[in-house]
Amino acid sequence: MKNAARPQAAPARRPARLWQLRLYVAGQTPKSLTAFSNLKEICESHLKGRYEIEVIDLLEQPHLSRGDQILAIPTLVRQLPHPVRKIIGDLSNTERVLVGLDLRAAG
Amino acid sequence: MLEYVFIERSEITETGDYDLEGLFVRLNHAIDSIGAKRVVLDTLEALFAGLPNEAILRAELRRLFRWLKEKGVTAVITAERGREQLTRHGLEEYVSDCVILLDHRVTDQIATRHMRVVKYRGALHGTNEFPFLIGNEGLSVLPITSLGLNHKVSIERIPTGIPRLDAMLGGKGFFRGSSILLTGTPGTGKSCLAACFAQAAARRGERVLYFSFEESPNQTIRNLHSIGVRLEPFVDCGLLRFHAARPSFCGLEMHLATMFKEIATFQPQVVIVDPITSLLEAGSDSETRGMVTRLIDYLKGGQVTSLFTSLTQGGHALQQSEIAMSSLMDSWLLLQDVEGNGERNRLLYVLKARGMAHSNQVREFLISDRGIDLVDAYIGPSGVLTGASRVAQAAREKAEALASLQEAARRKRELARKHATLEQQIARLRSEYETEEMELRRMDEQAGTRTRVLTAERTELARLRHADVSANGHRQTRGRLGKQR
Numbered sequence: 077m078k079n080a081a082r083p084q085a086a087p088a089r090r091p092a093r094l095w096q097l098r099l100y101v102a103g104q105t106p107k108s109l110t111a112f113s114n115l116k117e118i119c120e121s122h123l124k125g126r127y128e129i130e131v132i133d134l135l136e137q138p139h140l141s142r143g144d145q146i147l148a149i150p151t152l153v154r155q156l157p158h159p160v161r162k163i164i165g166d167l168s169n170t171e172r173v174l175v176g177l178d179l180r181a182a183g
Numbered sequence: 184m185l186e187y188v189f190i191e192r193s194e195i196t197e198t199g200d201y202d203l204e205g206l207f208v209r210l211n212h213a214i215d216s217i218g219a220k221r222v223v224l225d226t227l228e229a230l231f232a233g234l235p236n237e238a239i240l241r242a243e244l245r246r247l248f249r250w251l252k253e254k255g256v257t258a259v260i261t262a263e264r265g266r267e268q269l270t271r272h273g274l275e276e277y278v279s280d281c282v283i284l285l286d287h288r289v290t291d292q293i294a295t296r297h298m299r300v301v302k303y304r305g306a307l308h309g310t311n312e313f314p315f316l317i318g319n320e321g322l323s324v325l326p327i328t329s330l331g332l333n334h335k336v337s338i339e340r341i342p343t344g345i346p347r348l349d350a351m352l353g354g355k356g357f358f359r360g361s362s363i364l365l366t367g368t369p370g371t372g373k374s375c376l377a378a379c380f381a382q383a384a385a386r387r388g389e390r391v392l393y394f395s396f397e398e399s400p401n402q403t404i405r406n407l408h409s410i411g412v413r414l415e416p417f418v419d420c421g422l423l424r425f426h427a428a429r430p431s432f433c434g435l436e437m438h439l440a441t442m443f444k445e446i447a448t449f450q451p452q453v454v455i456v457d458p459i460t461s462l463l464e465a466g467s468d469s470e471t472r473g474m475v476t477r478l479i480d481y482l483k484g485g486q487v488t489s490l491f492t493s494l495t496q497g498g499h500a501l502q503q504s505e506i507a508m509s510s511l512m513d514s515w516l517l518l519q520d521v522e523g524n525g526e527r528n529r530l531l532y533v534l535k536a537r538g539m540a541h542s543n544q545v546r547e548f549l550i551s552d553r554g555i556d557l558v559d560a561y562i563g564p565s566g567v568l569t570g571a572s573r574v575a576q577a578a579r580e581k582a583e584a585l586a587s588l589q590e591a592a593r594r595k596r597e598l599a600r601k602h603a604t605l606e607q608q609i610a611r612l613r614s615e616y617e618t619e620e621m622e623l624r625r626m627d628e629q630a631g632t633r634t635r636v637l638t639a640e641r642t643e644l645a646r647l648r649h650a651d652v653s654a655n656g657h658r659q660t661r662g663r664l665g666k667q668r
Contacts, residue, residue: 102204111199134205138212141205145189148234149204164234165199176196 190233
C-alpha cells in the first residue's frame with residue numbers, strides 16, 4: 077500500500093489513546109543513550125502528551141527480561157495500544173521506528 | 184531450571200544497532216539463581232531465525248561462547264548442520280571446544296543414528312563414526328572398535344552335550360568364553376546342535392540366553408521335542424531365556440543394543456545366536472562385521488561362551504558369507520548335506536578349533552528321536568559313504584569277514600583230514616612192512632629148521648643106508664617136504 081502522502085493519518089485515527097512504551101537497556105551504554113534520545117525525539121514529534129516511557133535497566137532488574145522475552149538490547153516494547161510491538165536497535169532509523177510503532181504504514 | 188526464550192520475527196522491527204545483551208543478562212540471571220554448572224542452549228538456530236542481522240549475530244555468538252567460558256559453565260549448544268559445511272553459519276565449530284556431529288541415515292529402509300566427535304580440544308578422541316541409539320534407557324553408544332584385544336581367557340573346557348563331538352574336540356569340548364561358529368546349508372541340523380549345547384549347559388546349571396531370529400520360542404521348544412531335547416523345564420526354572428525378534432524389526436544397532444541389554448541383565452554363561460546370518464542381512468558387510476566384532480568382544484569380555492549358527496546358501500561355496508566372520512571365531516563347525524543313493528545325509532567337520540587338538544575326521548551327523556549322535560562315516564575307495572550306503576557297506580564287510588573266517592576253518596579241517604590220511608597211510612605201510620618182516624623172519628626160521636632137520640635126516644639116512652649121500656638124499660628130501668605141506 078502506498079499512502080505515504082498522508083503522514084499525519086495514523087495519529088489522527090487514534091487521537092485520545094495513551095501510549096505506553098518500555099525501553100529495555102543494560103547499563104548506560106552509548107547505544108542505550110542514543111536509543112533513549114531518539115525515542116524521546118520521535119515521541120515528542122508524533123505523540124506529544126499521549127505517551128509514557130518506562131526505561132528498564134536489566135542490569136538492575138534482570139528478572140524483568142523474561143516477561144517481554146528480551147534478547148537484544150536496546151529493545152523498545154509498545155505495551156499499549158495493542159498488539160504488542162517490539163523494536164530492536166538504537167532507533168536511529170526514524171522511518172522504520174514509525175513503521176514499527178504503527179505510526180506510519182509501511183511504504 | 185528451564186528458561187524459555189521466544190523470538191517471533193514478525194513482532195520485531197530492526198532499527199539500527201543493537202546487541203544481545205538481553206540474552207546475556209537473562210543467562211547470567213538464570214545461572215546465578217541456581218548456581219548452574221551446565222547450560223544447554225537448544226538451539227542456536229532460533230536466534231538466527233528470529234533476528235535478521237547476521238553480522239551482529241555472528242559477533243554476538245562469538246562473544247557468547249567466550250562469556251560462557253569465562254562464567255565457568257559447561258555449555259552444550261545445539262545447532263543445525265549446514266548444507267555444505269559442518270554448521271549452518273560456518274562459525275560455531277570454530278568457537279567451540281568440542282564438536283559432536285550427529286546424523287540419521289536411512290539405508291535399506293532401516294534408520295540408524297550416527298555420532299562422530301569432530302573435534303575435542305585437549306583430548307585424544309576417537310575420530311570414527313559410531314552408531315548410537317536412543318532407547319528407553321537413554322542414549323547408548325556402542326563403539327565399533329574395542330580398545331584392545333586383552334580379554335581374560337579361561338582354560339576351562341565345557342562339553343558340547345554330544346559326547347562324540349567332545350571327542351572330536353580334543354576330548355573335552357569347547358573352551359569357556361570362546362566363540363563358536365556353526366555353519367551349514369538349510370536343514371543340516373544347526374539349530375538342533377545349538378539346542379543340544381544349550382541343554383547341556385543348562386543341565387550343568389549355567390544360564391543360557393538364546394537369541395532366536397527365525398523361530399518363536401514355543402516353536403523352537405516344540406520342534407526340539409522331536410529329537411528328544413526338552414528345554415521347557417530350563418525355561419521354567421529360569422536357566423534358559425529366549426529372546427526372539429524378527430531381524431527386520433529394527434536396525435542392526437537396535438538389535439545389538441537389545442542383545443547387550445539382555446546379556447547385561449540376564450548374565451548368561453552361554454549365549455546362542457540362531458542364526459546370525461539373518462541379522463547380517465539387515466546391514467551392509469562392513470556394518471555387520473563391525474556388529475559381530477562388537478558382540479564377540481562384549482561376550483568375550485564377560486567370559487561368555489557364544490555359539491552362532493550361520494546359514495549358508497546351497498551350492499558349492501560353503502564359506503561364502505563366513506569369510507568375514509570366521510576369523511573372529513575360535514571354533515568353526517561345518518555341517519554338510521550329502522546326497523546319494525536316493526537319500527540325504529548329514530556330515531560334520533571341525534574346520535577349526537583354536538587351542539585344541541581337534542579331529543580332522545568327518546563324522547556322520549545323525550538326528551534321531553533320542554537326540555544327536557555322531558558316527559564314523561565309512562571312507563572307502565568310492566569316497567565317503569553315509570546313511571544306508573554306510574550300513575550296506577558295513578554289512579558287506581561283515582559278510583566278507585565271515586566268509587574268510589569260514590574259509591580258514593575249512594582249510595584247517597582239510598589239513599587235519601590230510602594229516603589223518605597221512606597217518607593212516609604211514610600206519611598201513613608200517614604194518615605191511617612189519618608183516619613182511621615177520622614173514623621173512625619165519626621163512627628164515629623155517630629155512631634154518633629145515634636145514635637142521637635135513638642135515639639131521641641126511642645124517643640119519645646116511646647113517647642108516649650108508650649110501651651115496653648126494654644121489655638119493657635129494658629125492659628123499661623133496662618127498663618129505665611134499666608131505667609136510
